Amino acid sequence: MNILKQMVINIDNFTSTDKKIYKALLEFPQLIERDSIAQLASYLKVSPSSIMRFCQKAGYSGYSEFKFEYLKQLNAFNESKQKKSILEFFLSIYTQTLEEIGNLDENIFINLCEEIYNSKNTRCVGNGKSSLPGDKLKLNLAPYGKEIISLNDVCLYRDLPKIIQDDDLTIFFSVTARSIGIYECIKECYEFNKKSVLVTCLPDKKILKYVNNVIYIPKKVQNKYLITDSHAMMIIFVDLLSNYYTNFITNQL
Structure with missing residues (x-):
């Protein structure tokens, strides 16, 4: 009662x-x-x-x-x-967290959508949890006929710079880009003059000279009770990018 x-x-x-x-x-x-x-x-x-x-x-x-x-x-x-x-x-x-992402320049999303749309092949590269944004982008863009190749193992992308073509795009997801596999792959893409984008939070300064385009994601929001980590930030970024891509495709039709 x-x-x-x-x-x-x-x-x-x-x-x-x-x-x-x-x-x-x-x-x-x-x-x-x-x-x-x-x-x-x-x-x-x-x-x-x-x-x-x-x-x-x-x-x-x-x-x-x-x-x-x-x-x-x-x-x-x-x-x-x-x-x-x-x-x-x-x-x-x-x-x-969303407000932090909201501080990004809108042109970042628009320009990256254009690059993805115009590329013959788009590959996403990441290690561990940093591979999740690439997997999500692959799933998000599949309904629009855009195939994204997601590579999450150093064995899969070790020789990548030697096989990608001039009109391909490689998107690297890495919080710091300090892992040897990611670092070497980014460096070789630069040396082979291949288009690449690095989505990162706290990159090693040494890698910046080898990247055509760096997108800085806000680092993790943390307080005494809760942490939203950098990988969560990347997932949110990918969701926003996917929505921009949907809008971009609609305007192309």
Whole structure:
């Protein structure tokens, strides 16, 4: 039984004294938590028998049963409210993450869409979790007839610069671009004069001279309670890029 709902249902049958008790319990629920029936009656300036009748109108045998159920439901409500507050806090961190991505220049997305559209083959290269953005881009653009080749193992992309063609595009996803496989592949693409893009957060400065185009993704948002890591930032970037590509394709038709 929902005790508050039950009181609302019976409110038309309440006397002026009942309504006084009802209003006090809604505004000051701590009264019933701390006070006995005699103390509550004294505070409200009503008789204990009036409180007893009020409890019975709400569907309970007496004050003790009413108090037990009232406090149980009040605690459940407070716990639910607290959980919602925690969720809202976590969502605020993700909102902050989106705002960080939102600071990127829109031309970054537009220009990269054009490069992907005009390339004969587009390959995405990444190690470990950095391979996930490439996999996602592959899935996102497949419905539009754009095949993306996602390479996530150094054995697969070690000799890549030697086989890619002049009108191909290679997109590297790497937080720092410090891993030997990624570093060497980027360097060789540059030496073979192949088009490449590096999507990164904190790149090794030595690699920057070997990249045609560097897109800086905001680094991870972190506080005491929650971390949204750099790879999550890249996934968001890819989703935004995919939406830009959808719009780009529509305008080409």
